[in-house]
Amino acid sequence: MSENLYEKFAAELEDGIEMGAKISSGDQDIKYGIELWRNRLNKKNLGVAYDIVPRGLLSDSTNSREWKDEHYSNKMYHRSCRLNKSVYYEGKKIYSDGDNKIMYQTVTDVLNDVHVDEDYYCCPNCGANVKIAELVEGCPYCGTFFKMDELYPKVSNYYFISDIGETGDELKSEIWKTIWPMVAIFSVVFTTVFRFRNNNPSNSLLLSAIPGIFGGLFFGCILGYVLWVYKKLGKLFKEAGKSIVLLTNTAGSNKKFENCMKKYSPEFSFEYFQSKVVSMIRVIVFSDNPEDLPFYTGDGINGCFDDIIDMDFRGALALRSIKEENGKICAYADAYMINAYVKNGKIKRKEEKINVVLERKTDIPIDYGFSIKKIQCPGCAGSFDATKNRICPYCNNSYDIEDMDWIVKSIKVIK
Numbered sequence: 001m002s003e004n005l006y007e008k009f010a011a012e013l014e015d016g017i018e019m020g021a022k023i024s025s026g027d028q029d030i031k032y033g034i035e036l037w038r039n040r041l042n043k044k045n046l047g048v049a050y051d052i053v054p055r056g057l058l059s060d061s062t063n064s065r066e067w068k069d070e071h072y073s074n075k076m077y078h079r080s081c082r083l084n085k086s087v088y089y090e091g092k093k094i095y096s097d098g099d100n101k102i103m104y105q106t107v108t109d110v111l112n113d114v115h116v117d118e119d120y121y122c123c124p125n126c127g128a129n130v131k132i133a134e135l136v137e138g139c140p141y142c143g144t145f146f147k148m149d150e151l152y153p154k155v156s157n158y159y160f161i162s163d164i165g166e167t168g169d170e171l172k173s174e175i176w177k178t179i180w181p182m183v184a185i186f187s188v189v190f191t192t193v194f195r196f197r198n199n200n201p202s203n204s205l206l207l208s209a210i211p212g213i214f215g216g217l218f219f220g221c222i223l224g225y226v227l228w229v230y231k232k233l234g235k236l237f238k239e240a241g242k243s244i245v246l247l248t249n250t251a252g253s254n255k256k257f258e259n260c261m262k263k264y265s266p267e268f269s270f271e272y273f274q275s276k277v278v279s280m281i282r283v284i285v286f287s288d289n290p291e292d293l294p295f296y297t298g299d300g301i302n303g304c305f306d307d308i309i310d311m312d313f314r315g316a317l318a319l320r321s322i323k324e325e326n327g328k329i330c331a332y333a334d335a336y337m338i339n340a341y342v343k344n345g346k347i348k349r350k351e352e353k354i355n356v357v358l359e360r361k362t363d364i365p366i367d368y369g370f371s372i373k374k375i376q377c378p379g380c381a382g383s384f385d386a387t388k389n390r391i392c393p394y395c396n397n398s399y400d401i402e403d404m405d406w407i408v409k410s411i412k413v414i415k
Ligand SMILES: [Zn+2]
Pocket: 123, 124, 125, 126, 127, 128, 139, 140, 141, 142, 143, 144
């Protein structure tokens, strides 16, 4: 089932990014992040298209990473693919790139087998019986909004990282591309040498070309192959250098996190924290009014993320420090990203870190069952989606959802 979800998500993601189609296999955070991202693009008359072409096979249960806590099971699937990205300005292509990548997806499910999406729930406002899966976007009859748990299984995180491995066919064609020009050059050189050397009285082109081509093939293949190995090693070292930087920076993050959080509940996993942080960063960066987000309490951002039009998480989050103080856990973390900026109609991609300070109350109760709660503004009794925007659209009062998970206290880009 989860394997199918992987393929479904990859397909839905393409249509979701390009056309705003519904991504039913992704969780609320992913969906909201993409909605805001498209909103940012629309404002700049830009469009982004992802074309994900599978290359290798999907990882199976033997080579997929899996982790569980008391409540959820998570499985990380991966598959090599070719990711072609295009950016359009007013419908005209202004940027494209294509790279071999490994697409990672985390599929999250509940362990207690509570799959309630097909169940009916009686809307406390209008009394209509509505399928819970439909209530996610508010009651279709009266527009009441609810704060509810995720309807699992869902893809809760995804990212692409560079894939330097190649399939057999790709390797063959790449080696041949380096070898054949060498063979051609050597053949011409040898033929010329044989033809005009002193003891060749006839100067016959044919008689010189035969040994010339043999010599060209022999030396061209050897030199071409050496050249290819040299190029390949250079690329490998470059990529390895980058991975080492990421590895040394993220080493120990997992342990640090679990050592601190274990006291409160075994429920907390670093992987969950990581995907939560990346989702929140995406939402804050692409939001028009990050100050109104229910999980952001920092200073005004003053449009400093306005030129970011795409963000790639590089699969690494470094936890700098985590400690408890006055009933609150405070964490400092750096997320490694590749951000695409638009400036004067040109797209520039930069490797950057996003530094965030996070906070979470230690006494937030953990709810093991599925929970659903009507959202009603205490000021005017209006209902709106306060999980996305804390400001009531009817009376402008601020509505704070209790039991908020992690909150972002500050965010900045480190170049
Ligand atoms: Zn209703």
